[in-house]
Amino acid sequence: MGKSVYFARLVLGVIVACLALLFIQLLRNSALPRQGFYELFRYLAWEENRIKTHNFKSLETNHFVIKFLDEDERFTSLVAKTAEDVYDPITGFFNFRPADKIVIVMYPDGESLARSFGWDKDERAMGVYWGGTIRILSPRAWTSDAYVESTFTRDGPIAHEFTHLLVDYMTRGNYSRWFTEGVAQYVEKKTTGFSFGDPFAGTGAGDRRKRIYDFTTLEREFDQLDQGIAYWESLQAVEYMVKLGGEPGLLKVIEALREGNSMPRAVEKGLGVSFAAFTDNFYVQVLDN
Structure with a gap:
C-alpha cells in the first residue's frame, strides 16, 4: 500500500x-x-x-468534507460549523453552488501547509485555496484556546478561501490575482465583518501617491509587492466596481471572465466603461480619499 x-x-x-x-x-x-x-x-x-x-481522518457535513489529523480532531466541529455558517450567505451572493462537497484540509503547522502546495516553508498563511481544495492551518497553531472560537469564526480563513474557490470555478480559472483577492476580501467583509487594516492609515496623500501600484504591476508581480498595499488596493478596486455597477455589475464582470474575456474586456462588458477610464477614475478616487 x-x-x-x-x-x-x-x-x-x-x-x-x-x-x-x-x-x-x-x-x-x-x-x-x-x-x-x-x-x-x-x-x-x-x-x-x-x-x-489519504491518511487523514475526515468529517462530512452537508456541503463540506473536513480532513484532519488526530491532534486536530477537537477543532473539526468548529471548522465544520464555521464553513456551514458562511456557505449559504456566500453562495447566495454569487447565486452559484458547487456540484460537489468542498474539501477543507486542516494542517497541523505552517510547514506542512506550505509543503502541500509547494510554498517555501517560511511562508506564513492561515489558509490557502489551491487546486480545487481549501487548505487551512489548524486553529491551535495561531490562536489561544481561550479565544479560539470567536477568533476563528470572525478572523479565520474559511470565508476568504471559499470565495476564492467559487471565483475560480465560476470563471473557470480566468481571472487576475488582484481581482480574486479583492472579491474575496469584499465578500469576507460582507459576510463576517473582517477586513485588513489600511496600510496608509496616519499617512498623507503624498505617501499614498508614491506607493500605490498600477494595475499592470498588480497583475504581474502581486506576490512580490508589499502585501498590505496590494491587498488593500485590490479591495478598493472591487469596491469601486460595486460603486459603478452595484453588486450585479461585479457579477457581470465574473460572467464575462467565464466567457473567456480578458480582465480589461470583462470590466468593460460588466460595468459599461472602458478599462482605461475605470483605472484612471479609480486612481483619482483612491488618491483623494
Missing part, C-alpha cells in the same frame, strides 16, 4: 508540474482553450491532494 501510494503521488506530482508549466504558456495565448485545460489541471491537483492526505 505504501509503495503504491508513493508511486501514485509521484506520477500525479509530475503530471501536475508539467501541466502547470504548460498552463503558464497557454496564458500567453488567449486563442488557446486555456480554461478547459485549467479545469483539467485543477482536477489533477485535487486528486494529488486527495492521495497526499
Whole structure:
C-alpha cells in the first residue's frame, strides 16, 4: 500500500508540474482553450491532494468534507460549523453552488501547509485555496484556546478561501490575482465583518501617491509587492466596481471572465466603461480619499 501510494503521488506530482508549466504558456495565448485545460489541471491537483492526505481522518457535513489529523480532531466541529455558517450567505451572493462537497484540509503547522502546495516553508498563511481544495492551518497553531472560537469564526480563513474557490470555478480559472483577492476580501467583509487594516492609515496623500501600484504591476508581480498595499488596493478596486455597477455589475464582470474575456474586456462588458477610464477614475478616487 505504501509503495503504491508513493508511486501514485509521484506520477500525479509530475503530471501536475508539467501541466502547470504548460498552463503558464497557454496564458500567453488567449486563442488557446486555456480554461478547459485549467479545469483539467485543477482536477489533477485535487486528486494529488486527495492521495497526499489519504491518511487523514475526515468529517462530512452537508456541503463540506473536513480532513484532519488526530491532534486536530477537537477543532473539526468548529471548522465544520464555521464553513456551514458562511456557505449559504456566500453562495447566495454569487447565486452559484458547487456540484460537489468542498474539501477543507486542516494542517497541523505552517510547514506542512506550505509543503502541500509547494510554498517555501517560511511562508506564513492561515489558509490557502489551491487546486480545487481549501487548505487551512489548524486553529491551535495561531490562536489561544481561550479565544479560539470567536477568533476563528470572525478572523479565520474559511470565508476568504471559499470565495476564492467559487471565483475560480465560476470563471473557470480566468481571472487576475488582484481581482480574486479583492472579491474575496469584499465578500469576507460582507459576510463576517473582517477586513485588513489600511496600510496608509496616519499617512498623507503624498505617501499614498508614491506607493500605490498600477494595475499592470498588480497583475504581474502581486506576490512580490508589499502585501498590505496590494491587498488593500485590490479591495478598493472591487469596491469601486460595486460603486459603478452595484453588486450585479461585479457579477457581470465574473460572467464575462467565464466567457473567456480578458480582465480589461470583462470590466468593460460588466460595468459599461472602458478599462482605461475605470483605472484612471479609480486612481483619482483612491488618491483623494
